[in-house]
Amino acid sequence: MSKQIILKRIFFVSLIIGCSTSLMASNIDNEVTKEASNQIKQPNLAKGKQLWQQKFIGKKTYAERSCTSCHGANVALMGKHIKTNKQIKPMALSSNPQRFTKKTKVDKWFLRNCKWTMGRKCTQQEKNDITAYLKSQ
Numbered sequence: 623m624s625k626q627i628i629l630k631r632i633f634f635v636s637l638i639i640g641c642s643t644s645l646m647a648s649n650i651d652n653e654v655t656k657e658a659s660n661q662i663k664q665p666n667l668a669k670g671k672q673l674w675q676q677k678f679i680g681k682k683t684y685a686e687r688s689c690t691s692c693h694g695a696n697v698a699l700m701g702k703h704i705k706t707n708k709q710i711k712p713m714a715l716s717s718n719p720q721r722f723t724k725k726t727k728v729d730k731w732f733l734r735n736c737k738w739t740m741g742r743k744c745t746q747q748e749k750n751d752i753t754a755y756l757k758s759q
């Protein structure tokens with residue numbers, strides 16, 4: 623075999639190996655993305671409503687806490703802040719079209735209110751469920 627033919631063979635073999643490994647890598651990438659998005663399920667309105675009304679045990683003055691402590695159980699109506707007594711505009715999108723229009727505002731209040739009410743951050747799934755429930759009202 624001439625040197626040239628050997629070089630050509632080496633070239634093609636490495637080309638094939640190169641292609642198949644990059645194909646394998648992209649398949650693995652796809653699997654990982656699929657897995658991550660599978661963990662977030664379709665928003666569940668019933669779960670959102672249940673979470674909204676669920677009572678959590680808090681410390682000190684406000685021993686019993688829920689989202690309704692400030693926003694009220696009827697999300698189509700005005701709420702009243704449990705600490706300051708200030709009025710809070712309705713959470714239901716049908717009564718207050720301004721709701722869920724600013725992502726920074728939504729993120730800020732979810733963080734603050736989940737921590738105060740539940741003593742922890744809400745998961746992305748919980749936020750999706752609650753948002754879907756409030757948007758449907």
Ligand code: HEC
Binds near residue numbers: 674691705710727732
């Ligand atoms: C201690 C009172 C209080 C409690 C309890 C509370 N919130 Fe709030 N929430 C507020 C106030 C005040 C605002 C800001 C004023 C406004 O948006 O009208 C707000 C705003 C929000 C917003 C912003 C929505 C938007 O786009 O305007 C979300 C989302 C929210 N609350 C979710 C929750 C959830 C979920 C719970 C229960 C885990 C909860 N809140 C419990 C007081 C409270």
